Amino acid sequence: MSKDTNRAAATGNTVGTVGSVSAGWDHLGKRGDGPERNLLEVRNLKVSYGGIEAVRDISFDVPEHEIVTLIGANGAGKSSTLRSIVALEKPAGGSILFEGKELTGMGTEQIVKNGITLVPEGRRVFVNLSVYENLRMGAYLRNDDLQSDLDWVYSLFPRLKERSWQAAGTLSGGEQQMLAIARALMSRPKMIMMDEPSLGLAPIIVQEVFDIIREINRMGMTILLVEQNANMALKAADMGYVMETGRITLSGAGQDLAENPVVREAYLGKART
């Protein structure tokens, strides 16, 4: 089925327009509401796996309402950085401040409660649960009425509404990625981190995923994006950091990095001009 449905999706069926139902998303505020502050500040973060240093002393900021991207090759330490922010890995040193609050030492549940979610690499939807149940799990820590938020994510991803009672394992890769993003939105986070959302998806679906990322950002969401698809990521991002073997080697505005000759050669597959 994949080819036909992908084409149908590509013609714009998947990305709904968010009209009147921006229900309750004012909690984020919008870009330019006031002085921009850094939502997340990472300082001298180190992560190691049994002596191998995956992340060596990196520092970066994620300003509120912006899209920040970490790009780099396999094994550069991008995923480890994200995973240590939500305490799936224990940092070997450094500090992670979210809204000025120290996150190191907190458990994952507590960090999620503070308003950070991670859309994990490889989507990791709960394959045995229905689409609807996956969304309910995304809102696990909430005890209020979910209906308006459900309506909202369904309007963002109409395909999920059609498949609401279907087991998530029966969805296509692209749909699972959409579900993983929708599930993350259901917790009403202040910041979403995405680990390789374009991994293993057809180029047409990758485009859609990035449309969604921009759309969510327009609503005020702060996004920290890890990508190997440097081209797409830098186009979407306000700010980019290039990671190499555990260190940040370059940083700058997304557009500037995309035009930087070193980056172009190493990650964008274009020769120096």
Added chain:
Amino acid sequence: MAVRYPEQSGAGSLHNKYLTNIRTIPGKYPDFKGLLMDFLSKNLPYFLAGVSVGGQYALIAIGYTMVYGILRLINFAHGDIFMVAGLVTIYASTVMPLYLSIPLTILVTVILGMMIERVAYKPLRNSPRMSVMISAIGVSYLLQNLALYITGGLAQVYPTIPFISNTVTIGSATTKVVTILTPILMIVLVVLLIQLINHTKIGMAMRSVSTDFETSRLMGINVNRVISMTFIIGSFLAAVGSILYFTNYPSVIPTSGGMPGLKAFVAAVFGGIGSIPGAVIGAMLIGIVENLIKGAGWTTFSDAFTFVLLIVVLLFKPTGLFGEAATDKV
């Protein structure tokens, strides 16, 4: 049962020569109804006992299957938790009335199950699965030896629980109330459990944790609490099972949990480990077949049947009746 009717002449004699073992109405067809009634009245007591024992196995098997579903661990201590529940009932009943000692048994068993997880399995959460399994075997021996120490190796007499020990007569079978009560109670508890798993938030969390620990954490689920919950449910059902099971036996010894525990484990594997309906159906089948084998006069082989079944299942359908295909997590 062979009934010989007066020989008829001619072709009829041949007919009678081959059908002498079947009761026939002279000149007509074999008496099927009579045969069926004979079979039923002969086997009904065994069948009822089978349903009852099957229900008891099912209550234990659910504990195995749920823990496996979440931790991918065969909790070898589960049968011994069941035995400890029996001993707790015995000791508690000597100092308090049954309406107190039975709830106390359930409470103590639940706490024991939870504590075992905390002390023996939780510290090994990130260790290889083999380590946790060995830890489970250790706990099993620990419980048996503690029981041996406390009981002094003497069989402890199980109290007679009124009402469920009363006898009732159903058709040709005379049996205890517990025989009838077990399957009913088991089905009620299983229906409640399935409702809990399918329609509540904690149930949904249990299903999430069973597919993916890490992502469940990312949802804000406290994985350790969900695992504790699983052990609580499993131990609760084992405690209920122990009351129903030991009522049929005069006493409890430290190894009393071994056989029923093993059989419930086989039931869980047969049904497809990880599946609750599978465990129930597997347990009922094992209970019934075992008792029908006893009814046929082959008591010696009734235990062997269960374990031959285990070997056959593992050889030909390792995922059991309802088990999910063993795919690795993506």
